[in-house]
Amino acid sequence: MPERQKSPGDSQELPGGDHSTFWQSLAEGRLALQRCADCHRHRYFPSSVCPNCLSSNYEWSDVSPTGKLYSHTTVYRAPTKAFSDEAPYVVGLVDLDAGVRIMVRLASADGSPPEIGSSVHGDFRQVHTERPLPVFVEDSSPDLGAADVEVASGGHDDV
């Protein structure tokens, strides 16, 4: 098939939102965020321009997957059938030391959430799908082996 002629409207170096780097970092046990090359702020959600200064120049940098718990909720009534099997599970908002907030699953040995304000860190051994689930655990919790803890503490009564 003959190659299509390039036309003037074809995309020319427009800033693109590169999400794959973020997900790849989680899959590899790291946490990478975009850092604006002009105003130096880290940002989240991954996006094509800096919401502070609108620059499209950025670089990816690994940040420490550590932070403080801002809020949490234990979901008993899941939004879809796909999640019902996992319920109850804990969703949390974590203020990363890097200065952004991220929504995560919180895992623990007994399924209960840490106190708000607790120090938490990413436990990326628990990722188990192509799109890794960001999972965080309390700093003081005993070392959670992937075999010991399920992200989903299933077996609860009906939802």
Place this chain on the structure above:
Amino acid sequence: MTEATAGATRVDGVGITGVGETALGRHPGMTSMDLYVASAVRAIKDAGLRNADIDGVVTAGSRTDGTLMHSLALAENLGLEPRLAATLALGGAAHCAAIQYAALAVANGAAAHVLVAAGDNILTGLLSADPVARVTATGAGHPEFENPVGLSIPSLYALIARRHMYEFGTTPEQLASVSVAMRRRAHRNPNAHLRDLIDIDEVLNSRMISDPLHLLDCCPLSDGAGAFIVSRRSATDQDSRRPKSVPVLATAQAHGSAHLTLTHDLTTTECVRAAANAFRACGLTPADIDLAFVYDSFTIAAVILLEDLGFCAKGDGGPFVEQLFAEHAGAHALSVNTHGGLMSHGHPGKAGGIFHVIEAVRQLRRDAGDRQVDGASCAIVHGSGGALAAHSVAILGGIDA
């Protein structure tokens, strides 16, 4: 634009000239458009107008009706030829934002009578097929960075509630008092979806949806629609057979981040800005308000929004509602959601706050029957979209103003 009106719209001589609604509940034989049409026809007749008079149309769309230009599909059903049309996607902030846009258009002369309608058949048209989705709904947050953790709309509000409890000591009982009070109001409202009286214990013992929110901390989802018409007051007030119009004194919008993860402060919302701007634009304060219609999609929403509208200090919302809604509280300076709110009057999922507007109008017309608040002469209606992300307010005055 003068300093007094920065961030708000103030117009003179513009009012809500007609209202109409269906009851909220189950309407199994009706499509979403049927419900929209029914409410719109009632509003047009209530205003003493004909369809030929309506030259503006604003709707909130539908979850079941995939038509491309929803406002124009409604116009087509009603035989309208609009000069102004919009389908507003602002979630639960659409109804008051619509008042603002309609008031601007009418004041400017771009349209004479703007029909605003909102509703849906979410209960029988969408949720009956999937029982698990009846209380919770998919697509609550960001599809890539929030939903995959298993987020639901109640869990967004639960995150907010948990933070409010942490910062201010708000209790589950205080949240439950909102639910009980809304049901007491709906008990007197034949158009309401949920009317059976409940008590605090029933709320606390209802199944946990997303901690700390129980089933009865969440509004139901209902079939139904409501509509109102915005016009120059002089256009309809000469007809003595019709109720007098309710003046729109000021409107304002203020919005935060679209997604909860990027919302810096979960317990103070942009409603603070919208309300402050609207009050300043018309020279009023919360002390002048007789009736407040807050967007009570969840009990915690009512608590936070009563704070942010300025009726009590930040963080005092829990004790404030407990006192306000105590069964034997007696007459209080402030009446809230006299129709039963989203919590009990019901919520069609699309701009359910339209019923807040309709009830405010009925109260200000002195036409609210046994729900009538004596001497009602000033109301604030509020709506919020997303998880307290988008905010719109409208301050309405007495018909003798």
